Amino acid sequence: MADIPSVLITGASTGIGSTYADRFARRGHDLVLVARDRKRMEALAARLREETGVAIDIVQADLTQASELAVVEARLRDDARIGILVNNAGTALGGGFLDQSTDDVTRLVALNTTAPLRLASAVSPRLAGAGKGAIINIGSVVGVAPEFAMTVYGATKAFILFLSQGLSLELGPKGVYVQAVLPAATRTEIWGHAGADVNTMSGVMDVNELVDAALVGFDRREPVTIPPLPDAEQWNAYQAARQAMLPNVAQAHAAERYRTAV
Template identity: 45%
Template sequence: MTSQNMSAVVTGASAGLGAAYAQRLADRGYDLILVARNTARLETLASDIRSRTGRAVDVVTADLTDAAQISVVEERLRTDESIEVLINNAGGGMFTPLATSDAAASEALINLNVTALTRLTTAVLPGLTARGHGTVVNISSALALNIMPGSAVYSGTKSYVLMFTQVLQQELAESPVTVQAVLPGAVRTELWDRSGVDLAVFPDETIMSADDAVDAALAGLDAGEPVTIPSLPQISDWESFEKARQTLVPNLSQRVPADRYRG
C-alpha cells in the first residue's frame, strides 16, 4: 500500500498506535490528516513527519465523542477527494466489573469506540467507492475474541468493530475498496493509563510495542488479510476459527426449535 499525492486520515494520532501509523504511512508516501484531542502533541508529531519525510501534514483537533467536533471530521472525509486511507484508531479502554462501573463512563467509551468509528466510516465510504479505490482500517482488539472479567463494555465495543468490519467486507466484496480489522493484544500505549488496569500486571512477553503492532498490521494489509492478529503465529488458526463459526450458520435460524428443546 503506497501512494503519491494521496492522503491518509489517522484518528487517535497523537500517541501510540496512531502515531506509529502516521509515521509509517508518511514513509509510504501519503500526505496525512491527523485527528486527536491533544493539539500540542499533534503539532509536534506533524512537525517531525514534515521535516523527516517532506510529506504534507494537516492537524485536526477534535474530540470524537462530541457531535459538533466529529461533524467537522465527517465533512472532511466526505469532501476531500485526496483521501485514500482511513485508520480508525481512536479508542479508549475501561476494565472494571460492570456492577461497580460508572454508566456515564461506559456510554462515553461506547461513543468513542463504536459510534465515532461507525460515523467516520459511513462518511468516508461513499467517496472511496466512487473513486474506485481506498482502504479503511478498523482497530479492534484481541479482547473481541478473548473473554476476560472486567472487560464487558470494552470487549463488547471491540467485538462490534470486528463484526462491523466483517459485514463491510461482504458488502464491498465486489468493490476495490479494502477494509481490514486489526486485533492487537496488549500494546504498550497510554490507553492503559486511564483503563483501570496497570500494564505492569502483564508479563513482558505478552506486551507488544506500538511500532511492532503497526508494522505487523500493515504487513497483514499488504498480504490481503481481512483480519490481522499481530501476535498470532499461524493465520490458519484464525481461518479454522472462522470455519467453525460458519458451521453454525445453517442452523442459526430454523422454523422449529432444536430437538433438545422439545419435550
Template identity: 55%
Template structure:
C-alpha cells in the same frame, strides 16, 4: 490534487500518541500525506512538524474530540468532502477498568461514543467517499478481546467485538467496489491507554505485551497481504481459518422454522 492511485492522504484518528502516532509515522514513510485527528493540538502539531521534516510529506492537523457530536460531524464531513483522502485509520478509542456493575453511566456513554459511534460514523463516511472513487482503504482497530471477552471488562470487550463485526460486514459490502477493509486485533500493546484506564501495564506478564512499533508493522504487513482480519501475535494463520470454518459450519442451523429437538 494528490494522485490517490499512488499514495492517497491518510486520515488517522487518535494520532497524538501510541498506535495512532506510529501509524502516522509508518504511513508517512510510505509516502502518504496525512490528516491527523486527536484532542491534543500541541502534540499533533509537534508530530506533524517531525513527520514533515523527516519524510517530506504534507501533514495537516485537525484537533477534535470524536466523543463530541459537533467535532465528530466536522471530521465526518471532511471525509465525505475531501477527494484526496483514500485511507482511514479508525484508531481512536478508550478503555475502562472494572466491571459493568461498577461502571458509571458517564463512563459507559463515553466509551460507546468513541469506540462504537465515532468508528461507525467515520467508516460510513469513508465507505461512501471511497465507493464513489472506486478505491480506498479502511483500517479499524479492534482487539483480541473481541474473540476472548473474558480477558477484559464487558463494555470494552463488547465494543471491540462490534468493531470486528462491523469490519467483516463492510468487507462483504465493499470488496467488489475497490475498497479494502481490515480489522486489526492487537493483544496487549504498550500504549498510554492503560494508564488512562487506571491499569498498570507493568503488572502484566511481559511475554504478553507487544511494543507498539512491532504491532503496527505487523498490521501493515497483514494489510499488504490482503488480510481482512489481522491478529499480529497469531503465529499460524490456519488457526484463524479454522475459527472461521467452525463459525461457518453453524450457518445452516442458525435460523430454522422449528426449535432444535434438544429444546423440546
C-alpha cells in the same frame, strides 16, 4: 505522488495512531491527523514533515462530541485526496461492569463504536464510487474473548470486528479494502486510562512492532489481522466453525433438543 492517497488517522497524537502516522508518512502518504491533543499532533507533524516531506493537516477533535465528530465526517466526505481511513481512536475503563458508571461506559461506547461507525459511513460512499481505497479499523483480541473480563470494552471491540467483516463483504466487491486489526496487550497509554501500570505487565507488545505487523497484513489485504497470533490456522478454524453453523440456524421450528422440557 499525486496517485498516493492521503491518510486520515484518528487517535493520532500518541500510541498506535502516531505510529501509523509515522509509517504512512514514510510510505509517501500525506496525512490528516485527528485527536484531542493539538500540541502532541503539532510536534509529530513537525517531525514527520522534516523527515519525510509529506503534507500534514491537523484536526483537533473530541470524537465523543457530535459537533466535533461532524467536522471530521465532513472532511472525509469532501476531501477526495483522502483514500485511507485509520479508525484508531479508542479508550478503556478500569474495573468491572458493576464498578463502571453509566456515563463512563456511554462515553466509551461513543468513542469506540459510534465514532468509527460514523466515520466509515462518511467515507465509504466516496471510496466505493471511486472503486478504490481502504478502511483500517483497530479492534482487539478482547473482542473475541469475554473471558478477559473487560465486558464493555470487549463488546465495543466485538462490534468493530463484526462491522469490519460486514463492510468487507459489502465494500470489497466495489474495490474498497477493509481491514480489522486485533492487537493483544500493546504498550500504549490506554492502560493508564484503565488504571493499570503497563510496566508491571508481561507479554506486552511494542507499539512499533504491532503497527509494522499490521501493515504486513494490510499489504497482504487480510480482512482480519491478529499480529500476536502465531498460527493463522487457528483463526481459519474459528471462522470455519462459525460458518458451519450458518446453514443450521435458518429453521422454521425449534431444534429437537428444545422440544422436550427438562
